[in-house]
Amino acid sequence: MTAAPAGTAGTALLDVRHVRKVYEGAGRSVEAVRDLTFGVAAGEFACIVGPSGAGKTTLLKCVAGLLGCTGGEVVLEGARVTGPPPGMAVVFQEYGRSLFPWMTVRQNVELPLKERRVPKARRRELVDEALDAVGLGEARHAHPWQLSGGMQQRVAIARAVAYEPHVLLMDEPFAAVDAQTRADLEDLVRDLWKRLGVTVLFVTHDIDESVYLGQRVIVLSNSPTVVLEEVAVDLPAERDQLATRSDPRFAELRARVYKLVQQAKSGHRPGTGDA
Template sequence: MLVVSGLEKTYPGKDGGFTAVSGMSFEVHEGEIFTLVGPSGAGKTTLLRCIAGLDAPTGGSVTFDGEVVSGPPRDFAVVFQDYARSLMPWMTVAKNVELPLMKKGIDAADRRERITRALQEVGLGDAAEKRPFQLSGGMQQRVAIARAIAYRPKVLIMDEPFASVDAQTRADLEDLLLRVQEETGTTVLFVTHDVDESVYLSNRVAIVSRSPSRVAEIVDIPLPYPRDQIDTKSQPGFAHLRGHVFGRIREMVRDANLTTT
């Protein structure tokens, strides 16, 4: 279980600096898809970087299975929004997927097997010997996902991973994530500003307020899995939950605008 408690992140500066995250607390259960959704500028990425151990929080703590996260844990894998920069352009797709495995001390035969499986999983079985720039944006993000799942993390952290691909590709990638998660049972911590995406993917959605951000509300999404882009989204339950989350976010944005202007 991943526990975030009283997390605070303040960037130093004049007038006490800028507090991006303050008093943030929530728990992510094993095997669930937990999504943080909120308006842009809500410090979601900051929060995620603290959880992933890439940045040190200035207060509070992140613990995973009872251990405090103080650097990037071996059991976590992060998928970034900027897939083009996160893949190594000078290496083939297979080599990119292989890199983190070489660190884990896995023998060559096992590595090959994992690479092949992961690439097939994301529908890139034929692209192993290509280089990232020969692939479309959506395919590059698939490579990044393949790299993460070949690593077999306990927690998969995704920072707006589908924000820079087109709508059709985005829907495909969402379904890909759901399928992979169902097969592997990996815990997924997902960040997005897209309300539909958050409701569609998640077991639970945490609505994050504007900075200094905290959790405004955690919404259970009791829609049945496997989910479907058309069936799930046409259920009345989906529309209701989507409306609720959307309303809360709009409320927060309006309140923030009232207080600042």
């Protein structure tokens, strides 16, 4: 059994402790997340997978400070998260809806920096670097809707990168782009992570993607959600769409995560079985 070596409490940059989320509706309440505890170490690339409806987006919104937790707490760099914290950037799945359509690509990337009152010259530098890093140097004066889906998501990534976050949250960022673009974007994110030393928490429902990208995969149960198991990904740091995916170890890990997700779908929970 592959136990989780990384992210033990105390040394973690991001600590999720016994987070619980109950949605209060009219006359009835739905428990989406029951008890989630895990940590992400500084500089780590962690992926979260789970069956659809596992409350992945709810969890991510709690971590991002967009939703309040019903119980437990999220601690980022020693401070409890009560609202969107500084030093955190989020890339949403709905790229088309997270960019300001009335601003150019450049203005979109620059806006958060203006809000942080970064001086103009430095702003210019950061924006140019970020756009070049995602390969959109040429498109800076275009409007987002003039770009393809993959390019729009690159803009959102550039905006997050230019913000110089310590933690980057990504909520199924490639779920709505085509397969080819998706592979390119995966490599782009790996590349940015290695170059910038940022901590990444990446939510996905795609098992291959989680194994390919992460150093560790956190598998969630079905709703009400708990952590089913954590799987360390001991693949070499250099990853390649062809070589890595045909690596036997990749296949093993993939199968392991796949089995866990299947178990999660059928309602298996850590307390009830071979945990």
